Amino acid sequence: MDITVQLRAQRIETPSWAYGNSGTRFKVFAQPGVPRDPYEKLADAAQVHRYTGIAPTVALHIPWDRVDDYAGLARHARELGVGIGAINSNVFQDDDYKLGSVTHPDARVRRKATDHLLECVDIMDATGSGTLKLWFSDGLNYPGQDDIRARQDRLAEALSEVYGRLGEGQRLLLEYKLFEPAFYATDVPDWGTAYAHCLRLGDRAQVVVDTGHHAPGTNIEFIVAFLLREGKLGGFDFNSRFYADDDLMVGAADPFQLFRIMCEVVRGGGLDPRSGVAFMLDQCHNIEPKIPGQIRSVMNVQEATAKALLVDRAALAVAQSSGDVLGANAVLMDAYNTDVRPLLASLREETGLDPDPMAAYARSGYFETIAAERVGGAQAGWGA
Ligand code: LRH
Ligand code: MN
Numbered sequence: 001m002d003i004t005v006q007l008r009a010q011r012i013e014t015p016s017w018a019y020g021n022s023g024t025r026f027k028v029f030a031q032p033g034v035p036r037d038p039y040e041k042l043a044d045a046a047q048v049h050r051y052t053g054i055a056p057t058v059a060l061h062i063p064w065d066r067v068d069d070y071a072g073l074a075r076h077a078r079e080l081g082v083g084i085g086a087i088n089s090n091v092f093q094d095d096d097y098k099l100g101s102v103t104h105p106d107a108r109v110r111r112k113a114t115d116h117l118l119e120c121v122d123i124m125d126a127t128g129s130g131t132l133k134l135w136f137s138d139g140l141n142y143p144g145q146d147d148i149r150a151r152q153d154r155l156a157e158a159l160s161e162v163y164g165r166l167g168e169g170q171r172l173l174l175e176y177k178l179f180e181p182a183f184y185a186t187d188v189p190d191w192g193t194a195y196a197h198c199l200r201l202g203d204r205a206q207v208v209v210d211t212g213h214h215a216p217g218t219n220i221e222f223i224v225a226f227l228l229r230e231g232k233l234g235g236f237d238f239n240s241r242f243y244a245d246d247d248l249m250v251g252a253a254d255p256f257q258l259f260r261i262m263c264e265v266v267r268g269g270g271l272d273p274r275s276g277v278a279f280m281l282d283q284c285h286n287i288e289p290k291i292p293g294q295i296r297s298v299m300n301v302q303e304a305t306a307k308a309l310l311v312d313r314a315a316l317a318v319a320q321s322s323g324d325v326l327g328a329n330a331v332l333m334d335a336y337n338t339d340v341r342p343l344l345a346s347l348r349e350e351t352g353l354d355p356d357p358m359a360a361y362a363r364s365g366y367f368e369t370i371a372a373e374r375v376g377g378a379q380a381g382w383g384a
Contacts, residue, residue: 003309004347009273010305012238012298013057013085013280014048016041016065019291020380022247022284029287033371034379038065039076040370041380046080047291047366051357052298053348057085059133059280062120064090064380070126084127086173086235086280089120092137092181093382100138102158103151103187114158121165131235131278132166133208134159135175139182139189151187156197163201171204173234173278177213180245190214191223198232206234210282211261212245213237220257221264228268228277235278236261238301247284249293251300258300259336262308271305289367295357299344306340 019041021030035041038060045058058077067073074084091101091113099105101113120132136155140146163172176194179186188194191207198205207227214220227233240246240253251258264270270277279301285293312331319327345355354360361367 003306004343004350006271006309007302007306007344007347008351010054010271010302011057011273011279012052012055012301013059013278014045014055014294014298015059015061015088015280015282016045017061017380017382018281018283018285018294019044020064020382022382023286028381030379031290033367033374034290034381036374036377036379038067038073040374041065042073042077042080042082044291044370045294046077046082047361047364048294048298049082051295051354051361052302053351053353054302055294055298056081057083059086059088059282060084060123060127060129061088062090062116062123064382070123074127084129086131086133086278087120087124087127087129088133088135089117091116092135097137099146100151100154100187101136103136103138103146103154105146110154110158114161117158117162118165121162121167121170124170125167130169130171132162132170132172133175133235133280134162134172135177135208135210136188137181137186139179139186140184141182142184145184148185155187156200159197159201159205163205166204171206171234171276172201173206173208174198175208175210175213175237177210177245178215191227195227195230195232206232206276208235208237208278208280209233210237210239210245211250211257212239212241212247212282216243221260224261224270225264225268228264228270228275233268233270233275233277235280237280237282238297239281239283247282249283249285249288249297249300250281251297251304255300255304256336258304259307262301262304263311263332266305266308266311271309291367292358292361295361299357302344303340306344307335307338310338310340311335 049055174194176188194207238250240248316331
């Protein structure tokens with residue numbers, strides 16, 4: 001398929017929480033013009049789609065995006081030219097979840113957590129979302145603190161109940177993370193654990209690869225290739241990091257890694273919209289302006305994808321099958337070292353977009369407008 005056709009079909013989902021204030025345990029820096037509610041977050045996300053043309057859906061996080069009328073919120077999104085994407089559960093910010101949520105030793109707490117996950121499926125019904133994204137902060141800080149195996153039993157039980165609640169066209173994505181907030185053992189720490197639980201659940205359970213959730217030195221593209229081969233890659237939480245779960249702009253810390261990941265996505269058929277792989281951003285713009293940060297991030301994924309699509313697959317196959325190690329590596333590096341910005345600029349022009357989304361957004365005056373209008377009220381944030 002022609003590269004421009006595949007690039008035009010690319011879809012990247014932005015996270016509602018990227019438009020709110022965020023930070024670290026040391027400080028959350030407020031910024032002018034930050035949204036005060038999910039409606040304003042959607043308006044900001046619509047700007048990212050307006051200038052990139054490939055970010056038509058927004059992931060929500062509950063309760064950060066709780067509203068009285070979810071169908072109304074979805075209508076508002078449509079009026080803005082975007083749609084509601086994945087619904088993210090949150091069982092990591094309630095005092096009851098100190099020792100775990102669905103893995104907690106106390107059945108009352110497990111019931112409370114599972115009911116929240118079921119509420120998120122109700123919200124999927126109301127918004128027309130087809131994807132439930134589950135991340136569990138559940139884990140241990142000290143050896144012996146709880147029974148590792150028993151916690152897996154509790155997790156499996158909750159997942160099975162939620163899986164059974166999914167309706168037509170709905171699926172659940174299970175996200176893993178090596179550590180934080182737990183610092184000894186995390187109940188879903190790696191792709192293998194997530195994969196095993198998803199296999200046990202069924203076809204509508206798949207794994208999310210958050211690019212910031214691995215031990216340093218992990219070959220993430222291998223995990224991507226493996227999960228794609230198994231039909232168990234549900235999607236990505238794209239971001240980048242230098243050290244831990246830094247949630248920086250995707251491709252900022254390691255553009256070559258992002259390219260290698262997109263090479264395996266292309267190779268495994270994951271770019272085909274029918275594959276169902278969700279390309280979501282999961283980032284926090286702690287110090288940089290948020291809407292431009294999202295625009296830049298979408299462009300980083302687009303550039304990595306264009307480079308991956310430029311890999312001369314035929315030449316690569318010949319070099320690989322003939323054991324031409326340097327030749328094969330050179331084929332990939334030729335694609336990586338290709339400047340795809342002119343190609344993407346002309347692609348935008350062909351689709352009626354400004355070739356330079358960042359400059360176009362800056363010229364629009366949107367930021368000045370929201371900075372002036374959004375005075376008063378409580379700015380959105382993680383509320384941790
Ligand atoms: C956990 C995580 C998860 C979200 C949260 C915002 O680190 O990656 O995907 O729920 O960030
Ligand atoms: Mn994530």
